[in-house]
Amino acid sequence: MGEASYREMWEKLDLDLSAHDALLEVLGKFYGDIYMSQQGRLQGMEYLDFVLSEVHGLRIKELQDAKAEGRKIVGTFCVFVPEELTLAAEAVHVGLCSGADAGTEQAEKLVPRNTCALIKSFIGFKLAKLCPYTESCDLIVGETTCDGKKKAYEAFAEHAPMYVMEVPQQKRDADRALFKAEVLRYKDEMEKLTGKTITAETLKKSIKTVNDRRRVLQRLSKLRSANPAPISGRDALLINQVGFYDDPIRFTGAINALCDQIEQRIAAGEGVAPANTPRLLLAGCPMAVPNWKLPYVVESAGAVIVGEESCIGERNTRDLVDESGETLDDMIDAIVDRYMRIDCACFTPNEERTDNVVSMAKAQHADGVIQYSLMFCQPYEHESIKVGKTLESEEIPALSISTDYSMEDVEQLKTRVEAFVEMLK
Ligand code: SF4
Numbered sequence: 001m002g003e004a005s006y007r008e009m010w011e012k013l014d015l016d017l018s019a020h021d022a023l024l025e026v027l028g029k030f031y032g033d034i035y036m037s038q039q040g041r042l043q044g045m046e047y048l049d050f051v052l053s054e055v056h057g058l059r060i061k062e063l064q065d066a067k068a069e070g071r072k073i074v075g076t077f078c079v080f081v082p083e084e085l086t087l088a089a090e091a092v093h094v095g096l097c098s099g100a101d102a103g104t105e106q107a108e109k110l111v112p113r114n115t116c117a118l119i120k121s122f123i124g125f126k127l128a129k130l131c132p133y134t135e136s137c138d139l140i141v142g143e144t145t146c147d148g149k150k151k152a153y154e155a156f157a158e159h160a161p162m163y164v165m166e167v168p169q170q171k172r173d174a175d176r177a178l179f180k181a182e183v184l185r186y187k188d189e190m191e192k193l194t195g196k197t198i199t200a201e202t203l204k205k206s207i208k209t210v211n212d213r214r215r216v217l218q219r220l221s222k223l224r225s226a227n228p229a230p231i232s233g234r235d236a237l238l239i240n241q242v243g244f245y246d247d248p249i250r251f252t253g254a255i256n257a258l259c260d261q262i263e264q265r266i267a268a269g270e271g272v273a274p275a276n277t278p279r280l281l282l283a284g285c286p287m288a289v290p291n292w293k294l295p296y297v298v299e300s301a302g303a304v305i306v307g308e309e310s311c312i313g314e315r316n317t318r319d320l321v322d323e324s325g326e327t328l329d330d331m332i333d334a335i336v337d338r339y340m341r342i343d344c345a346c347f348t349p350n351e352e353r354t355d356n357v358v359s360m361a362k363a364q365h366a367d368g369v370i371q372y373s374l375m376f377c378q379p380y381e382h383e384s385i386k387v388g389k390t391l392e393s394e395e396i397p398a399l400s401i402s403t404d405y406s407m408e409d410v411e412q413l414k415t416r417v418e419a420f421v422e423m424l425k
């Protein structure tokens with residue numbers, strides 16, 4: 001399919017074509033500078049380069065084809081929305097990225113200025129008519145994780161077909177019961193949307209599909225603990241990001257093939273950086289496409305990122321849904337148990353997350369941790385103080401960074417990160 005038919009498709013989706021052209025140009029340049037300039041990339045990354053180059057083309061065409069076959073498209077912003085149920089109802093589940101500074105002025109008419117960049121971005125993309133994923137969605141599912149999102153969805157609902165799922169903020173029995181009721185309500189909503197009944201058979205299959213994707217990402221994460229690091233943090237982040245919108249079965253196959261190549265590289269003692277390069281773990285807020293600013297700054301400062309303790313990373317892949325259930329009830333319980341283990345900073349108390357940051361730093365043989373939060377993100381900015389104290393007591397060097405999607409602070413970030421990396425050498 002050529003550029004002309006893509007334009008026709010974007011036009012039908014009512015995108016603002018000139019603003020969209022400008023976005024694709026910036027994205028292409030950014031990708032070239034940050035990704036294509038890397039030395040010694042794995043051959044398997046060509047798949048990711050292709051997927052990214054077609055992010056608004058081929059994948060959107062696939063979504064339109066699925067719609068033409070009568071399938072529904074469901075967009076989400078958070079790893080709490082159980083994809084297993086979306087897939088079991090034969091709908092397509094896509095993560096709606098919101099990692100760029102666009103449409104901020106329009107967004108600030110709907111939400112306060114002191115709102116995190118992620119929220120402003122998903123609203124801005126919608127109001128500026130820039131996102132073909134959002135425009136393809138039959139339903140957009142939000143969740144009541146943080147207050148910023150909760151209130152933003154009220155405003156967003158006036159512009160998009162919204163459904164909001166309640167996520168508890170504690171992990172007592174009563175919270176589990178509440179979340180189970182919400183999972184069942186989501187199941188009903190999916191059945192209503194698609195006109196399909198979710199059966200034990202369809203759910204079992206989709207649990208396996210989503211677990212397989214988690215398994216391949218776990219495999220990748222383990223391989224990254226090798227020294228020298230076999231893949232750059234930027235490439236690994238990109239893999240995790242693409243996992244949110246690519247077809248899950250195709251993605252799993254491609255990343256398994258890439259992991260085979262990584263194994264060969266490890267066996268040959270090769271890496272993307274020399275063995276003594278400082279290794280860092282990134283911990284905190286999720287990094288949606290094309291939020292590559294900090295990883296680029298870190299790896300340009302002479303360090304290598306060996307893990308992401310984030311929803312676009314380990315928090316999304318660490319736990320599997322138990323696959324042994326045979327009845328619908330058992331499977332729903334297994335889904336509830338798995339999702340209640342997510343250690344998002346919206347929970348209180350949330351000791352699991354602190355413990356997980358420490359154990360991940362150790363498992364990946366990280367020399368230090370960079371805590372990353374988006375400005376005005378109360379949950380992660382608060383936790384960075386607590387997590388920072390624990391890292392100090394564990395004698396793991398840490399740096400806490402609060403930033404947004406603009407490029408204004410790049411020089412300042414460089415200075416801070418370079419000083420931190422220097423100290424680790
Ligand atoms: S950080 Fe929390 S709110 Fe954000 S995607 Fe992850 S689980 Fe959802």
Ligand code: SF4
Binds near residue numbers: 145146149286378
């Ligand atoms: S980054 Fe923080 S404030 Fe923004 S949506 Fe996520 S949890 Fe909420």
